[in-house]
Amino acid sequence: MTDERLDQILKQALAPExxxxxxxxxxxxRAKKMNKIVKRSIGxxxxxxxxxxxGVGANYRNIIGTGRDNVADNRNPFVITAYAAELEGGKAVPxxxxxxxxxxICGGExxxxxxxxILTDFRCEGDDIExxxxxxxxxxxxxxxxxxxxIITDAAEYEGEMNSGSIGDIEDxxxxxxxxxxxxxxxxxxxxxxxxDATTISICGEKTMPxxxxxxxxxxxxxxxxxxxxxDELLDGVEITCTVHFTDGSSANQVxxxxxxxxxxxxxxxxxxxxxxxxxxxxxxxxxxFSFKLKEN
Amino acid sequence: MNKNEFEQxxxxxxxxxxxxxxxxxxxxxxxxxxxQDTMLKLLEKQSKLDSMQNVRSYALxxxxxxxxxxxxxxxxxxxxxxxxxxxxxxEDHEWFEPEDNHKTPEQHVLEQSEVEEVQALVAKLPxxxxxxxxxxxxxxxxxxxxxxxxxxxxxxxxxxxxxxKILLKEQxxxxxxxx
Numbered sequence: 001m002t003d004e005r006l007d008q009i010l011k012q013a014l015a016p017e018x019x020x021x022x023x024x025x026x027x028x029x030r031a032k033k034m035n036k037i038v039k040r041s042i043g044x045x046x047x048x049x050x051x052x053x054x055g056v057g058a059n060y061r062n063i064i065g066t067g068r069d070n071v072a073d074n075r076n077p078f079v080i081t082a083y084a085a086e087l088e089g090g091k092a093v094p095x096x097x098x099x100x101x102x103x104x105i106c107g108g109e110x111x112x113x114x115x116x117x118i119l120t121d122f123r124c125e126g127d128d129i130e131x132x133x134x135x136x137x138x139x140x141x142x143x144x145x146x147x148x149x150x151i152i153t154d155a156a157e158y159e160g161e162m163n164s165g166s167i168g169d170i171e172d173x174x175x176x177x178x179x180x181x182x183x184x185x186x187x188x189x190x191x192x193x194x195x196x197d198a199t200t201i202s203i204c205g206e207k208t209m210p211x212x213x214x215x216x217x218x219x220x221x222x223x224x225x226x227x228x229x230x231x232d233e234l235l236d237g238v239e240i241t242c243t244v245h246f247t248d249g250s251s252a253n254q255v256x257x258x259x260x261x262x263x264x265x266x267x268x269x270x271x272x273x274x275x276x277x278x279x280x281x282x283x284x285x286x287x288x289x290f291s292f293k294l295k296e297n
Numbered sequence: 298m299n300k301n302e303f304e305q306x307x308x309x310x311x312x313x314x315x316x317x318x319x320x321x322x323x324x325x326x327x328x329x330x331x332x333q334d335t336m337l338k339l340l341e342k343q344s345k346l347d348s349m350q351n352v353r354s355y356a357l358x359x360x361x362x363x364x365x366x367x368x369x370x371x372x373x374x375x376x377x378x379x380x381x382x383x384x385x386x387x388e389d390h391e392w393f394e395p396e397d398n399h400k401t402p403e404q405h406v407l408e409q410s411e412v413e414e415v416q417a418l419v420a421k422l423p424x425x426x427x428x429x430x431x432x433x434x435x436x437x438x439x440x441x442x443x444x445x446x447x448x449x450x451x452x453x454x455x456x457x458x459x460x461x462k463i464l465l466k467e468q469x470x471x472x473x474x475x476x
Binding site: 001003005006009010011012013014015016018022023024025281 | 300307308311312314315316319320329332333336337340411412415416419430431434435437462465466469470474475
């Protein structure tokens with residue numbers, strides 16, 4: 001075989017055609033400034049308990065008396081944070097890409113089904129809280145954690161079939177499972193161990209939405225309104241009920257809603273007002289985000 | 298490098314990088330993921346890219362690093378869906394493109410099978426030979442660019458490509474390719 005012939009064979013085998021569409025960069029950009037934002041937000045969260053005692057009691061809505069009394073209403077308000085930012089009624093906390101926050105959507109083989117998975121990082125702040133239970137009305141929680149280091153103290157399994165692009169089991173080189181993944185409708189964590197570095201908690205689900213994938217990843221750059229609408233329809237009224245159990249036996253809950261939201265980069269916390277984001281967009285650039293907010297009465 | 302320059306870079310070099318990613322992972326879907334991850338890493342370092350003489354070499358060295366770190370993840374997909382029937386195979390390989398109308402399905406199968414045979418042989422080469430071959434043929438890089446990308450001297454690149462070709466030639470001849 002001549003060198004020229006080998007060259008020809010290798011070119012044919014190793015240089016297939018690539019379409020223009022395939023080289024588009026589709027994933028969202030990781031936000032470099034998350035550390036700064038998280039640090040600032042942790043400050044907000046730390047202050048939240050103090051603020052709550054002087055009147056943010058309106059934040060929580062549905063006291064579940066456990067027999068003793070409902071006096072705990074005003075004595076034990078609590079605040080929920082998502083990605084260290086306080087959740088408030090009517091004010092959306094966006095899901096951008098960072099250390100503890102991320103999201104993914106993928107299309108099914110039928111071209112109409114869309115699966116979503118959104119990392120959550122909910123925490124409760126308040127006085128005299130013993131444990132917290134989260135339950136979801138649609139879809140499921142996908143919990144991925146070290147097999148021997150669980151933070152979940154109680155749980156109800158999700159009984160449906162889930163095909164979402166969720167986080168699966170992680171195996172070591174020998175095939176031993178080092179991180180387990182499971183789908184739950186409800187889980188409980190203790191107040192003092194609400195999270196750890198090895199645990200990820202997401203909400204996930206799927207919906208048949210013909211044409212939605214084209215809107216999300218379409219060529220048009222200014223379709224953020226449509227994309228946010230698709231996100232909203234995809235989540236379709238997902239509500240996460242957060243119930244705190246106080247040390248005195250009473251409990252209280254708040255409802256977190258998930259949906260789509262149009263925000264500027266500055267509003268989303270990706271950069272400060274007047275600054276330019278890493279990819280060149282200015283702070284006023286609008287985009288569609290998944291977001292969480294507290295349900296208002 | 299600003300946004301427009303980055304977009305231009307993707308247009309100019311995206312195909313070479315994606316082709317390299319697909320060849321390296323030996324699976325289109327995993328290759329697409331590796332390509333997207335590479336571009337994301339590049340975007341994170343966008344502000345520093347101006348001073349670099351060869352962004353393409355840098356991008357490909359990122360791909361190689363990411364692939365080494367995440368080899369298991371990228372290769373896992375290949376075990377999930379093997380081609381199970383000729384019908385699926387035909388669908389997957391898009392027989393009905395107009396420019397291919399003059400070829401029969403049998404010819405397509407033969408050609409595709411030859412391509413896959415050669416790809417499999419290259420994939421079995423030791424990494425130090427395989428990567429330079431992919432960089433040369435899939436990413437269309439010159440010897441000096443490969444040297445820059447792999448941080449090795451040009452003479453070493455030449456030696457590795459020469460040895461890779463000797464090995465491939467022997468194996469191809471052994472399975473009946475023309476001598």
